Amino acid sequence: MKFGKRLQQQIEETLPGWRDKFLSYKRLKKLVNLISSSPPPSHRHCVEAEADFVYLLNHEIDKFNAFFMEKEEDFIIKRKELQQRLQRVIDTWGPNGARPSETNCKEDMAEIRKDIVNFHGEMVLLVNYSNINYTGLAKILKKYDKRTGGLLRLLFIQKVLKQPFFTTEVVSKLIKECESTIAQVFPVDEKEIGRREPTIRVTGEGVFRNTVAALLTMQEIRSGSSTRSQFSLPPLDLSDSEFIRTLQMNSPPIPIPIL
Amino acid sequence: MEARPLSIQRSSARQLNNLGVSGPMSSSLPVLPTPLEDTFSKLPNSQQVYMEQELRTRPLAPAPHIPANSGVVGHIFSSSSGLSSDLQYSSASPHEKLPRTTSFISQSSTPIPQTSHSGLPQSSTSSHYTKESSSSWCPESLPGYVDFAANTPVQNSQMEGSSCSGAIVSEEFSKRNDWHEWADQLITDDDPLGSSWNEILADTSMTEMEPKVPKTPTSMPAHRTQVHQQLPASSTEIRTVVTPSASANNAPAKPRMRWTPELHEAFVEAVNQLGGSERATPKGVLKLMKVEGLTIYHVKSHLQKYRTARYRPDSSEGSSEKRLTPLEEISSLDLKTGIEITEALRLQMEVQKRLHEQLEIQRNLQLRIEEQGKYLQMMFEKQKSGIDMLKGSSSNQENSSTSLAKSELEGTQVDHDKKGSDTANANSTNEESSQPKELDGKQKAPETEAPENAELNVSELSSQPSKRPRTEE
Numbered sequence: 238m239k240f241g242k243r244l245q246q247q248i249e250e251t252l253p254g255w256r257d258k259f260l261s262y263k264r265l266k267k268l269v270n271l272i273s274s275s276p277p278p279s280h281r282h283c284v285e286a287e288a289d290f291v292y293l294l295n296h297e298i299d300k301f302n303a304f305f306m307e308k309e310e311d312f313i314i315k316r317k318e319l320q321q322r323l324q325r326v327i328d329t330w331g332p333n334g335a336r337p338s339e340t341n342c343k344e345d346m347a348e349i350r351k352d353i354v355n356f357h358g359e360m361v362l363l364v365n366y367s368n369i370n371y372t373g374l375a376k377i378l379k380k381y382d383k384r385t386g387g388l389l390r391l392l393f394i395q396k397v398l399k400q401p402f403f404t405t406e407v408v409s410k411l412i413k414e415c416e417s418t419i420a421q422v423f424p425v426d427e428k429e430i431g432r433r434e435p436t437i438r439v440t441g442e443g444v445f446r447n448t449v450a451a452l453l454t455m456q457e458i459r460s461g462s463s464t465r466s467q468f469s470l471p472p473l474d475l476s477d478s479e480f481i482r483t484l485q486m487n488s489p490p491i492p493i494p495i496l
Numbered sequence: 497m498e499a500r501p502l503s504i505q506r507s508s509a510r511q512l513n514n515l516g517v518s519g520p521m522s523s524s525l526p527v528l529p530t531p532l533e534d535t536f537s538k539l540p541n542s543q544q545v546y547m548e549q550e551l552r553t554r555p556l557a558p559a560p561h562i563p564a565n566s567g568v569v570g571h572i573f574s575s576s577s578g579l580s581s582d583l584q585y586s587s588a589s590p591h592e593k594l595p596r597t598t599s600f601i602s603q604s605s606t607p608i609p610q611t612s613h614s615g616l617p618q619s620s621t622s623s624h625y626t627k628e629s630s631s632s633w634c635p636e637s638l639p640g641y642v643d644f645a646a647n648t649p650v651q652n653s654q655m656e657g658s659s660c661s662g663a664i665v666s667e668e669f670s671k672r673n674d675w676h677e678w679a680d681q682l683i684t685d686d687d688p689l690g691s692s693w694n695e696i697l698a699d700t701s702m703t704e705m706e707p708k709v710p711k712t713p714t715s716m717p718a719h720r721t722q723v724h725q726q727l728p729a730s731s732t733e734i735r736t737v738v739t740p741s742a743s744a745n746n747a748p749a750k751p752r753m754r755w756t757p758e759l760h761e762a763f764v765e766a767v768n769q770l771g772g773s774e775r776a777t778p779k780g781v782l783k784l785m786k787v788e789g790l791t792i793y794h795v796k797s798h799l800q801k802y803r804t805a806r807y808r809p810d811s812s813e814g815s816s817e818k819r820l821t822p823l824e825e826i827s828s829l830d831l832k833t834g835i836e837i838t839e840a841l842r843l844q845m846e847v848q849k850r851l852h853e854q855l856e857i858q859r860n861l862q863l864r865i866e867e868q869g870k871y872l873q874m875m876f877e878k879q880k881s882g883i884d885m886l887k888g889s890s891s892n893q894e895n896s897s898t899s900l901a902k903s904e905l906e907g908t909q910v911d912h913d914k915k916g917s918d919t920a921n922a923n924s925t926n927e928e929s930s931q932p933k934e935l936d937g938k939q940k941a942p943e944t945e946a947p948e949n950a951e952l953n954v955s956e957l958s959s960q961p962s963k964r965p966r967t968e969e
Contacts, residue, residue: 310755354841361852452851
């Protein structure tokens with residue numbers, strides 16, 4: 238249930254519109270339990286439960302794909318729009334622009350910067366979404382194989398790897414592009430490097446909160462477990478980045494009903 | 497010249513075209529005959545042939561001649577309902593599962609050459625990313641931030657690299673061109689597309705929609721027409737390839753469109769040619785785009801999104817996320833100044849970047865794990881079937897070799913995990929270098945000297961100091 242809890246945490250921390258798009262891990266687990274608990278004599282139930290399981294898996298994958306591709310599309314559009322905004326501000330208020338105005342430029346640039354950073358964050362969250370769902374699928378399949386002695390996992394995982402929601406290359410590329418843009422759009426500031434407050438509280442329901450939560454959750458998910466095998470990932474070590482340790486999550490928003 | 501074709505991907509199809517996983521495996525895995533999935537067996541071959549053609553033509557293109565429409569790529573997916581029927585079939589009888597699974601896996605791992613969107617080849621991808629980071633949307637007018645002249649040779653040298661990374665680069669290149677094309681115009685005056693720098697000020701959307709501008713202006717017109725002609729042709733190829741399996745699969749014909757940046761570029765250009773997002777109609781845009789397989793339904797929904805994004809910039813992604821306060825520093829008593837906000841954003845960026853890095857690493861690890869598992873499973877089964885054939889020999893021999901094979905599986909798997917994480921870490925920042933050393937002590941790796949996987953194991957064993965207890969089987 239450990240992953241289930243982590244997943245639930247992640248869902249609660251995530252952006253509001255995304256909450257019902259995650260893996261229905263609990264439901265799948267119930268099915269696996271059902272399958273493994275009904276012994277061969279009641280063969281019909283077993284087969285039915287198996288069929289349900291596979292059907293649900295496919296349904297989940299469809300759900301991921303649909304959501305992922307829609308978000309991807311949104312990102313592609315938004316990226317373009319941000320580019321245009323940036324160009325517009327530079328052309329209008331910039332030093333070589335039509336109506337050079339430093340204050341206006343600065344204001345607009347600050348606004349754009351914020352938007353670009355949030356945009357970046359949202360894209361990263363989508364990749365995180367993809368990953369956590371994949372992890373969940375892998376786990377539930379492993380559980381299935383273990384309980385039923387089946388060989389569904391290898392087979393299914395190969396399909397999953399090719400699914401749109403897992404092939405996140407385009408989004409990753411956009412993210413990297415975004416990072417380099419930000420590096421150029423942000424003013425270079427020497428002073429800020431020394432200034433790190435002891436603890437930084439993360440508030441609000443926004444993108445930043447969610448990325449922090451995602452990072453911490455990832456670390457927890459990958460800490461050792463009793464069922465470690467050759468298919469397990471090594472633990473995640475974030476201890477070298479102090480500032481992440483100092484991040485402290487405020488109380489979570491109102492919990493939503495569990496799927 | 498070549499063009500990026502419209503590639504179709506089905507979520508239920510076990511074969512894939514662009515988004516290939518089987519990069520490193522393509523040479524190692526044989527394709528076993530599959531009596532069951534005859535309907536699908538045609539698909540990977542024909543797609544494979546197409547992809548091979550594609551890849552063959554690609555490296556022939558000289559670096560500066562980037563095809564104008566270098567990536568009008570879209571992906572169409574249908575639901576995976578066909579998946580369930582097949583899976584149910586294969587999961588029905590546990591005993592018979594094994595041979596079917598084997599054949600199925602081998603089928604799905606039909607060597608399919610990688611094309612642009614594959615992120616798998618570790619070395620090329622990661623080195624790619626570090627180079628790609630130099631590309632961004634920022635125009636030159638941002639004082640002193642970036643030197644675009646420096647970027648260009650980087651891009652060009654990338655292009656001369658492998659065909660796979662070259663494909664990605666050309667995509668990137670076309671994106672950069674949005675912002676650099678006005679710089680190009682400063683150099684060359686004859687722009688047959690008729691947009692000038694003044695138009696940038698007037699209608700910002702107009703001139704940026706020209707990813708088709710290659711660096712060599714003289715070849716530009718020729719390229720455009722060539723590519724436009726090529727594009728429908730190549731798209732049609734893909735289209736006809738996919739449809740037989742669609743009907744064979746009994747999948748409901750409601751393909752989901754996967755938009756790509758290149759496709760969006762073409763879309764935006766079409767919209768602008770029609771006078772802007774308000775005046776453009778889906779039908780007109782569809783006609784102008786000339787992309788095979790794109791339906792008016794796709795265009796309509798995309799246009800709707802586009803309009804929303806343009807006129808209500810912060811509400812296309814959802815409501816509350818935008819109005820966020822990135823963070824509040826405890827000891828800060830000042831009002832939020834510009835510098836503070838910038839710092840807050842910087843911190844946010846750092847966290848986000850970190851998360852992304854970790855996700856990439858994790859993903860690569862996961863891919864490798866699955867690859868390895870698949871490969872070894874096949875090896876194991878091959879060996880097992882070989883053993884079954886030699887049933888006449890002593891049973892002792894059989895037992896020892898199967899157990900040996902099993903420990904091979906585990907040993908190499910774990911070693912590969914470690915190696916995978918090492919490689920991944922080597923490519924990411926130094927911060928993650930501590931990661932591989934933290935492997936759980938419980939994870940035992942029986943080290944074996946099995947002959948089959950000698951080349952696989954030995955190199956890994958020798959290259960890493962193993963911190964795990966060694967057990968002999």
